[in-house]
Amino acid sequence: MADLRKTCMGRSDPELANALVADSNSAVKWLASEGIRFQLSFNRQAYEVDGRIKFWGGLSLKTQDGGKGLIADYRAAAKRHGVRVAWSTALSGIQTDAVDGSLIASVKTNAQENVIKAGAIVLAAGGFESNARMRSQFLGPGWDLAMVRGTPYNTGDVLELGIQQLGAQPVGNWSGCHSVAWDAAANPNTGDRVASNEFTKSGYPLGLMINVDGRRFVDEGIDMRNFTYAKFGRAILQQPEQAAFQVWDSRTKPWLRPEEYREERVEHISADTLEELVEKCASCGLQNREAFLHTLREYNEAVYAHRRENPSATWDPAIKDGLSTQSSAKQLALAKSNWALPLDQGPYLAIKVTCGITFTFGGLKVDARNAQMIASATGQPIPGVYCVGEMMGGLFYSNYPGGSGLTSGAVFGRRAGKAAAAAAHKRGSRREVHMILL
Numbered sequence: 001m002a003d004l005r006k007t008c009m010g011r012s013d014p015e016l017a018n019a020l021v022a023d024s025n026s027a028v029k030w031l032a033s034e035g036i037r038f039q040l041s042f043n044r045q046a047y048e049v050d051g052r053i054k055f056w057g058g059l060s061l062k063t064q065d066g067g068k069g070l071i072a073d074y075r076a077a078a079k080r081h082g083v084r085v086a087w088s089t090a091l092s093g094i095q096t097d098a099v100d101g102s103l104i105a106s107v108k109t110n111a112q113e114n115v116i117k118a119g120a121i122v123l124a125a126g127g128f129e130s131n132a133r134m135r136s137q138f139l140g141p142g143w144d145l146a147m148v149r150g151t152p153y154n155t156g157d158v159l160e161l162g163i164q165q166l167g168a169q170p171v172g173n174w175s176g177c178h179s180v181a182w183d184a185a186a187n188p189n190t191g192d193r194v195a196s197n198e199f200t201k202s203g204y205p206l207g208l209m210i211n212v213d214g215r216r217f218v219d220e221g222i223d224m225r226n227f228t229y230a231k232f233g234r235a236i237l238q239q240p241e242q243a244a245f246q247v248w249d250s251r252t253k254p255w256l257r258p259e260e261y262r263e264e265r266v267e268h269i270s271a272d273t274l275e276e277l278v279e280k281c282a283s284c285g286l287q288n289r290e291a292f293l294h295t296l297r298e299y300n301e302a303v304y305a306h307r308r309e310n311p312s313a314t315w316d317p318a319i320k321d322g323l324s325t326q327s328s329a330k331q332l333a334l335a336k337s338n339w340a341l342p343l344d345q346g347p348y349l350a351i352k353v354t355c356g357i358t359f360t361f362g363g364l365k366v367d368a369r370n371a372q373m374i375a376s377a378t379g380q381p382i383p384g385v386y387c388v389g390e391m392m393g394g395l396f397y398s399n400y401p402g403g404s405g406l407t408s409g410a411v412f413g414r415r416a417g418k419a420a421a422a423a424a425h426k427r428g429s430r431r432e433v434h435m436i437l438l
């Protein structure tokens, strides 16, 4: 709860936040009991310090094989429970049957239109992160240029449908989103199912981020990665050409995650000296060589000065170690507050990043108890319709604590599933029904 309060400026809907925190532990255990494979996240959330593996982020579990493994396990569990899945089937409308009160969903499958009669509907069709027009409309200028990290199908169509056809109440942070440092050479319009999360570039706490004008623009060490990575995408988008270089020297390179930084995955800009690095970055879009070099040298001087004043301080990437650029002798206008090692030992490495958008924060209002959608005009629940995941508004504002997206989907998905099944069952006592999971 403290993490949510800190990252979301205390703006999260308290009922949603309470439900998320209260059910998160049991939701994970329930998923495990349904065959979802969890393991300790040694590679993403731990560093080996003094011979011990230290988990630093309060997020020690991950699913086996990431998103790919999660979906494979969900599909196996759904099959075991007899859930029928219709692929390439887009919801285009929802109406209520005037005669029997059931829900009628219009769906498009290629050129065909069909209807599905349902006792209850759980909407889980994502935000509007894949829709360049809506991004620039709601998130602001420049957001049409962000790169899409995931599915190209989260176009906001079902958000609009909920508002326009069902009268759902829009809530939450419609100008906010989750966005990260992302490989500048990735496909702008869609994620990659094979590379998946490997285009993410979260190694900046170990080094520096410098824009094409040669200037730093964030405190790379302000907090642990899980509290900064989802907002630094926005900071990169706001830079000239929506781009930045992440830079390390030979001390910190070995600490980078191989999945994100191995040469097969991302173009390495390598050099033995800072001067050579600058020349190579210039051929990759750096526009101000002198400013780039000046930034690195001034940073190094500030780190040396801090070291002279704090000779016993030790570098530890698993805690906020206080190794900074700010001492009584020298301060940078933009600090690096933790993990500030000098960049003075070649060979050096730079890679180019841009902004990758994960999901949007604005969504639809629900009753926290069962994720039932709330009508704008009456403030009352809309019969039989539930809404979860990215479509649910009111939980995240401005930033986000790492891992809480999938946790929210699991917690409210489970609540909605139970309530929708009960509603469908009730109607089913009178007529044949289906529950649609999108």
Ligand SMILES: Cc1cc2nc3c(=O)[nH]c(=O)nc-3n(C[C@H](O)[C@H](O)[C@H](O)COP(=O)(O)OP(=O)(O)OC[C@H]3O[C@@H](n4cnc5c(N)ncnc54)[C@H](O)[C@@H]3O)c2cc1C
Pocket (backbone or CB within 6 Å): 067, 089, 090, 091, 092, 124, 125, 126, 127, 149, 150, 151, 153, 154, 155, 157, 158, 191, 196, 197, 358, 359, 388, 389, 390, 391, 402, 403, 404, 405, 406, 407, 409, 438
């Ligand atoms: C690369 C990457 C890494 C991530 N890493 C993490 C992480 O480590 N931890 C974490 O918590 N979160 C992570 N996330 C975020 C998390 O995966 C998502 O927020 C979460 O999957 C959202 O779930 P959802 O059900 O709301 O939407 P989605 O999982 O996006 O599913 C929405 C589905 O709706 C479908 N759809 C859209 N429109 C329609 C329509 N009209 N009709 C029918 N179907 C439609 C889409 O095709 C899609 O399949 C990551 C996301 C990405 C892209």
